[in-house]
Amino acid sequence: MSQSNKSPWDILDSGQPQEVKELRQELADLDFELKKTLDAGLTVEEYPVISALKSASEAAIDIVDKGQK
Numbered sequence: 001m002s003q004s005n006k007s008p009w010d011i012l013d014s015g016q017p018q019e020v021k022e023l024r025q026e027l028a029d030l031d032f033e034l035k036k037t038l039d040a041g042l043t044v045e046e047y048p049v050i051s052a053l054k055s056a057s058e059a060a061i062d063i064v065d066k067g068q069k
Contacts, residue, residue: 008060009047024064028056 011019034054042050 012064020064020068024061027057027064028063031061
């Protein structure tokens, strides 16, 4: 997806298996990085922001997974 100018919604609508797979992998990578950041320890101010981003990345993965079925 990084090399594409398509939005995630366009990728899901197109149903192109390779593009959807790349989108899913990119979201999984983001989710992993956010988890590492949370596990590393954050300040009181940083925690709610990163936690919300982690929740959003998990929700995006769920949307992609449901769109593939």
